[in-house]
Amino acid sequence: MQISKRRIAAFCAVTATLSMPANAQPAFDLETVATGLSSPWAMAFLPDSGDMIITKRGGDIVLLDQTTGEMQHVSGAPDVDTRGQGGLLDIAPAPDFAQSGLVYMTWAGRVGGQNSTTHLGRARLDRDESALVDLEVLHSVTPAIDSGAHFGSRIVFSDGYVFAGFGDRGSKDFGPDHISQDLTSENGAVIRLTMDGDIPADNPFVDDDGAAGAIWSYGHRNIQAMTLHPDTGEIWLAEHGEAGGDEVNIVERGGNYGWPLAANGVTYRGGEQFAEPHQDGDGFIAPAYVWPAGRDDHFPPSGMTFYTGDAFPDWQGHLLIGNLFHQYLGLFAEDDGTLEPVARLLDGEGHRIRDVAVDPQDGTIYVLADGDNVPLMRIVPAP
Numbered sequence: 567m568q569i570s571k572r573r574i575a576a577f578c579a580v581t582a583t584l585s586m587p588a589n590a591q592p593a594f595d596l597e598t599v600a601t602g603l604s605s606p607w608a609m610a611f612l613p614d615s616g617d618m619i620i621t622k623r624g625g626d627i628v629l630l631d632q633t634t635g636e637m638q639h640v641s642g643a644p645d646v647d648t649r650g651q652g653g654l655l656d657i658a659p660a661p662d663f664a665q666s667g668l669v670y671m672t673w674a675g676r677v678g679g680q681n682s683t684t685h686l687g688r689a690r691l692d693r694d695e696s697a698l699v700d701l702e703v704l705h706s707v708t709p710a711i712d713s714g715a716h717f718g719s720r721i722v723f724s725d726g727y728v729f730a731g732f733g734d735r736g737s738k739d740f741g742p743d744h745i746s747q748d749l750t751s752e753n754g755a756v757i758r759l760t761m762d763g764d765i766p767a768d769n770p771f772v773d774d775d776g777a778a779g780a781i782w783s784y785g786h787r788n789i790q791a792m793t794l795h796p797d798t799g800e801i802w803l804a805e806h807g808e809a810g811g812d813e814v815n816i817v818e819r820g821g822n823y824g825w826p827l828a829a830n831g832v833t834y835r836g837g838e839q840f841a842e843p844h845q846d847g848d849g850f851i852a853p854a855y856v857w858p859a860g861r862d863d864h865f866p867p868s869g870m871t872f873y874t875g876d877a878f879p880d881w882q883g884h885l886l887i888g889n890l891f892h893q894y895l896g897l898f899a900e901d902d903g904t905l906e907p908v909a910r911l912l913d914g915e916g917h918r919i920r921d922v923a924v925d926p927q928d929g930t931i932y933v934l935a936d937g938d939n940v941p942l943m944r945i946v947p948a949p
């Protein structure tokens with residue numbers, strides 16, 4: 567594997583806005599695993615080989631062979647609509663991937679005319695042919711909308727079900743009729759399906775007249791990260807606020823997460839407050855962590871994962887969250903459902919962060935940059 571090494575300062579300052587003292591972190595090296603990636607969006611380790619599969623928003627899939635370090639094109643990706651923030655989005659190998667070879671994906675697709683939506687589907691990875699075969703759409707978010715914004719999306723598996731989180735398609739109706747508060751709409755929601763894409767009979771709203779039976783939780787804005795807590799098994803997600811008000815939430819069955827009736831952010835234009843901040847007694851589930859209003863303090867999140875490897879014992883159980891706009895990898899300590907900022911990793915490296923994953927074999931941390939001609943990097947302990 568061609569890897570360039572560069573020592574990163576072992577000291578990561580935490581800014582005053584986080585109200586914490588500067589905090590020394592373990593020394594690490596930052597390696598470049600691959601370069602020249604075009605708008606990558608998601609990455610996942612394959613459980614049988616430790617190889618990695620990566621999506622690119624333009625509709626391409628590549629496989630990183632961990633033994634040779636080579637990148638291989640994978641054919642058979644779904645047709646995507648790349649308008650705005652659309653394209654090929656998340657990818658996740660099924661829990662039984664070693665037997666089934668199935669990978670689940672989300673992508674934006676045109677649904678007649680100008681309307682588009684986010685699809686959840688799966689296909690079988692044929693390693694010999696480097697191809698995805700037997701692609702099937704399991705679920706398409708309804709209603710489809712004429713918008714290029716806020717497709718979400720992330721996938722996790724829990725208790726034998728597939729969960730996926732979607733965005734509000736950029737709706738600017740900040741009142742009670744907002745699409746994220748509408749139980750007939752799967753936009754701005756987390757859905758729960760059987761592994762074959764059917765709606766489970768015990769979903770929270772299946773018996774409600776007109777409600778979308780797939781919905782598990784709602785009142786979300788634009789879900790950009792979902793991961794499982796390693797001890798509790800809870801689904802944690804991160805979603806973009808407007809200007810500030812970005813949130814980390816712990817998903818509860820049937821929960822309403824408040825968007826846009828409770829929001830700590832302000833409008834992009836004019837910086838105007840349009841809702842009360844989350845507070846006790848407002849009827850909405852408050853975030854586990856929320857960033858303040860305004861563009862300086864916001865934290866547009868991308869991928870996130872809890873650190874569970876052995877390479878960095880000090881970070882065991884911490885949450886790693888990619889930051890797009892401010893170009894760093896956030897490190898947070900987690901205690902009983904609350905988060906505390908610890909450090910800004912890779913601050914000053916100049917990369918918007920799109921996704922993060924921990925190598926299950928050696929505990930090194932893979933970091934995928936965002937944009938054109940960007941690298942896949944790896945954080946390893948300094949010798």
Ligand SMILES: [Ca+2]
Pocket residue numbers: 785813823824825828844851853
């Ligand atoms: Ca919220």
